[in-house]
Amino acid sequence: MSVRYTGDVSRSMSVRYTGDTDETMLIGAPGLRDASGGIVEFGSDGVKIASEPYDQERNNDYFGYALTSGKFLGDGANYIALGGPRGNSGTGQVKIVKLVNSSHYEVQEIVNGEEPGSYFGSVLCAVDVDNKNRDVLVVGAPFYGNLTQINIDVNNINEDEGKVYVYGYDSTSSMFKELQQLSGSNTKNSRFGSAICSPGDINNDGALDLVIGAPGSDSVVMLKSSPTISMEVSLKTSLVNPVNVIQDDDERFAIQVCFKYTGDKSSPPDVIVNYTVFIDNSMTQQGIQERILAEDGSYTVAGDKKVIRGYEIPQCSTNYTVVVQKYRVKDIVTPVTFVVKYAIKHQSGTGLNCSESPCPVISAFDAKRQVPDADFFIEKIKFKKDCGPDNICETDMKLNVDPKYNYGRPDTLVRGPLAGFHLDVNVTNLREPSYGTVLKVDAPYYISYLKVKTYSLPAVRCSPRNINETKSILECELSDLEQPFVTSRVDRFTIYFEARHTPVVNTFDVNINLETKSVDINMSNNKRVLQMKVESSADIAFEGFGNPELFVTSKTKVDKVTHRFDFTNNGPSILESHMGSHSIFTVKYPSVVIDQKSILKVSELNFVVPVETLYFDCGSSIIKTIVPGSSRLNSTRTYQLKQRDEAIENGLNYNCESGGCKMVECAISPLGVKAFVTVKLSYDMDVDILAKVKRQSSKVESLSVSSVATASMPPNIGLTTPLSHSAFVSRNRIILSRLRRKSQYARHR
Incomplete structure (x- = not known):
């Protein structure tokens, strides 16, 4: 057959030669109908371009990206499988279709991918694995990354590791369904399932094999096929009233493993199944001693059972007695879990002859289970609880x-x-x-x-x-x-x-x-x-004192005048820094300079702070020196402050309430509960200060010398809602030491 076609098949991505008597060639057309996809069929009766009825919601699904054909549905007829890797809202989708006329096909079955972006359906392969003239459909999802685990274990995600799914017709249920899932090395970026083909019977065992590529890992995986048989497995107990519920007075009961073997005439007439039962397995996984054990003191029972094909009634093993360890039953909520592992035992004397044909395996795959391809069965038995005949405790806690x-x-x-x-x-x-x-x-x-x-x-x-x-x-x-x-x-x-x-x-x-x-x-x-x-809330005490209080100017020589401010945090909150803000203490102090001579000046300015203070800074213009031996019981530290490069300028700045005074500003934090800060100022003052000031300003009748201290807290401190008002000053401002000289008397506050 030779075919030449020059029309647009919308970026053909896949080709399939059916090999039927009509020698049909199928070409996928994923770009057809706004990329919803379709098929181009070349046959003896010409060219057909087929798709589903147009639906805008299927745009960009890319059906025809991958294409194959096979006998998928158990009726001996050929069907077409179309892969749409962007179908089903991005998870990917495969449709089994049948051409009904020259322009449309009819959908027979649909299977969906499980993960968006996995490109499920981008690779398809049909293969008759058991030589029964019935094909399984193998579907690749090369960009699968286990993203469904993201809420369970982010470390379990392997981006683009890839996955392969096997679908086929199940004669027992008469359904086309998922039979198996295949994973590669679970390696990131391996893209397992990027290419799939059946090269035939490579190992000459009578069954067709499958080859799967993983280009990201530079590997090809070959899967050898073996015929499978269907086996239903169950666990039967002697607990009957109600079924599978352990009553308070039950000290022991019996268990049996039961099997039901179904298959067609090509299946062996009988098989021997080897089984092992793990008793109270959930407790073992938690590192807790089992509540139930076998009569011989072990936690497993095992044996072989010959199972004949076609029996309607399950064929059960011998009885095994298990014992309830009452003194270990501290949990009657978690069911007793029996895990049954099983496999066909290949030995002579049975219906198996593995020298003439491949030995079968039990098809244990069930897509609905947590572990779809598990070779084990789980039965859970409950303890009786005081919750009515259904043994389900429906509570309403308030x-x-x-x-x-x-x-x-x-x-x-x-x-x-x-x-x-x-x-x-x-x-x-x-x-x-x-x-x-x-x-x-x-x-x-x-x-x-x-x-x-x-x-x-x-x-x-x-x-x-x-x-x-x-x-x-x-x-x-x-x-x-x-x-x-x-x-x-x-x-x-x-x-x-x-x-x-x-x-x-x-x-x-x-x-x-x-x-x-x-x-x-x-x-x-x-x-x-x-x-x-x-x-944060603080009760702040802020007080000031002056010394001496009173002196006569004509008879008393004043060597030193001192001002003192005491600040105490009575709690309950610690005054600490917040976003770069600290407690700020501002002290304005007077000075009088006449004819470049200091008549009133600060000789010492000291800050006494707690030793727990981590931050104390007064700016670059202040020289800070620790005064040795000034600590009170090692609980405080005294700093002496001096202005750096202080210039002497004439001025009559003796009342700091009116402004113009010199100033020092220090940031302190933290200040714990009961922590205090003391500011001490010592002045040198000329005894004739009043007369000298009056000569500079004839309006001066009396002299009032004052210093001002202000404390401001970080903005997060709730000083507007103190716990005590006894010593709290709403403006955080104290004006101290009014030195007054009226005629022959002066009062210092």
Whole structure:
């Protein structure tokens, strides 16, 4: 046959020669009809361009990107498989179709990809693996990356690792369905499934083999085919009232492994199945001793069973007695898990003759299972619970939480060394018993659990669980997996928390969840989210003193005049820096210079600060010197301050209330509770200062010398809501040491 066609088939991506008597050639046309895709068929009766009826929603699905044909549906007829790697909203899709006329095809079956972007359906291959004149469809998804695991384990994602799916007709269910999933090396970027073909029977075992490429790993995988048989596996117990439920008085019971073998006449008439039963397997995985064991003290039983094809009634193994270890049953909620592993045993004396044909294997694949190609079966048996005839505990737990704060604030957590809060908790069960009832408190890492106080029995037990650097969880057990939280029970308890390490934040959340292993029919009652408002608040004492208070100018020589300012943080919050802001202390002090001579000047300016002070800075114009031996019981540190390169200029700046005075400004942090800062100023003053000033200004009748100190706190400190007003100055400003000389007397405040 020779074909020449010069028309546009919309960027052909795949070709299939059917080899039928009509010698038909199929060409995929993924760009047809706005890239919804279709088929171009060359045959003895000419050229056909076929697609589905136009639907805008299928634009860019690319059907025909991959194409093959085969006997897929068990009726002996040939069908066409079209791959659309961008179909089904991006997960990819494959359609089994049949041409009905020269322009349309009819869809018979559809299979969908499981992951967007995997390019499921970009590679297709049809192969008769068991020589039964019936093809399976092998579908490649080379860009599959296991992204469905992203919410479980991000480390389990292998981008573009690739995956291959096998679909075929199941004669038992008369359905076209997924039979198997194949994975390569699970290596990132290997793109397993980029090419798939059947080169024939490579190893001469009578079955066609499959070759799969993985270009990203420079590897080709060859899969050898073996015939498969269908085997239903079940576990039967002697627990009958009700079925598979362990009663309180059950000390032992029997188990059997049962098999039902189906297949056509080409299948062996009988097989021997080797099996192993793992008893109470879920407990073993948790590192807990099993609640049930075999009569001989082991945790497994094993054996062989000859199974004959075609029996309607399952064929069961011998009885095995298992014992309930009552003293180990501390959990009646988690079912007892029996895991049955099984495989065909190849030996002489059975219906198998592996020298003449490949030995069959059991087709254990079930796409609906968590492990689709598992070679094991799981049976779960429950314990009897006090939850009605259905043995299902439908509970309705109700949670109430009332927060209370230290320092007497009704709705705010005040930061400080004694900061904390407690939760008054009330839990009620309105319906059937609740097993494994746990209260979980999720709080930031800086919140620490102190204790729990219980007002009802049994006592509540709480244990902290630090999760990471930003989160901590407290778990309080209200009932275990053996003794439930019974109907109408009410638990009242208080949980105490310490919060002294709370950083400067406006709010933080505390999430409280009540969890149960029973079935809670109203989960809305089980959760509370508390938004905790946070404030910093301080009771500030700010006072000033002058010395001496009074002297006679004509008779007293004044060597030194001192001013002193005392600042105390009475708490409860620490005054600490926030976003670069510190507590700022500003001191304005007077000076009088006449004819370039200082009549009034500061001889010493000292700051006394706590030794815990981490930051003390007065700017580049100030020279800072630590005064040795000035510490009070090693609790303070004294700094002497001097203006750098201070110029002497004439001026009568003796009243700092009016401005014009010299100034020093120092930033300090932190200032803990009960921490204090003292500012001391010592002045040298001429005894004739009043007369000399009057000669400069005839309007001066009296002289008033004053210094001013101002304290401003970081913006996060709630000074507008102090806890005590006894010593608090609303403007944080104190005017000190009015030195007055009236005629022969002067008063210094």
